Structures are given as C-alpha cells and as structure tokens.
Amino acid sequence: VRGGQRVWFLYSLMMCSAKSKDAAAPAKILKYMLEQNRPYSTIDVFMNLHKEFGKTCVQRTLDQLVAEGKVMEKVYGKQKVYSPDQVNAVVFKACITIHARTHTRML
Numbered sequence: 001v002r003g004g005q006r007v008w009f010l011y012s013l014m015m016c017s018a019k020s021k022d023a024a025a026p027a028k029i030l031k032y033m034l035e036q037n038r039p040y041s042t043i044d045v046f047m048n049l050h051k052e053f054g055k056t057c058v059q060r061t062l063d064q065l066v067a068e069g070k071v072m073e074k075v076y077g078k079q080k081v082y083s084p085d086q087v088n089a090v091v092f093k094a095c096i097t098i099h100a101r102t103h104t105r106m107l
Contacts, residue, residue, distance in 0.1 A: 025053045025061045030070055030084075037093075039074070039083040 029045060040048070046058045053061070062082050065071040074081045 022053060022057050025057050026064060028052070029058065029061050030065055033065075033071055033082065033084040034093075037084055039081045041079060041081055045082070
C-alpha cells in the first residue's frame with residue numbers, strides 16, 4: 001500500500017464511521033428531548049450531548065423531527081427553540097414508569 005492509498009483508506013474509514021454515527025442521531029436526540037421534556041436550542045442540545053454529533057447534524061435532525069411531528073419548534077426572532085411534542089412526552093414517561101414497575105417486580 002502506497003502512502004496516498006493509505007491516507008485515502010484511513011479517510012474513507014473515518015467518513016464511514018462518521019456517517020454511521022450520524023445515522024443514530026435522530027433516535028438519540030429524540031430520546032434526550034423526551035427525557036428532559038423542556039425546550040432547548042440547537043446549541044443547547046449540541047452541548048448537552050457532549051458534542052457527540054456535529055452542530056449541523058443536530059440542526060438537521062431537529063428539523064427532521066419537526067417535519068415528522070415529534071418535536072415542536074418556536075421561533076423567537078432569529079432563535080429557534082425546540083421542545084418535545086407533549087403527547088409523545090406523556091407516552092414516553094408512561095412507558096418508562098411501566099418498564100420500571102415491571103422490572104422491580106421481577107427482582
């Protein structure tokens with residue numbers, strides 16, 4: 001393997017892992033929003049997830065979740081604030097409660 005080929009191979013491996021990580025972003029960001037159940041801006045989500053996903057990925061994911069109706073968006077001037085849809089948040093909390101009760105009975 002020559003030097004140029006090695007660099008290209010390593011670059012392609014990095015890009016492949018970055019794309020697969022970004023594929024997990026919608027589920028992880030939605031779970032975070034439902035667990036916290038409060039409004040956040042894109043930067044807040046980015047920082048609270050400890051920069052696991054890039055800012056652009058977080059912004060695109062939040063826009064996608066808004067389009068799917070899972071997250072609500074409010075615009076205050078130039079700032080966008082996202083909060084989970086309250087119907088989804090209530091269902092999520094109920095599922096967590098049922099799951100916790102079921103597992104404590106089994107123990």
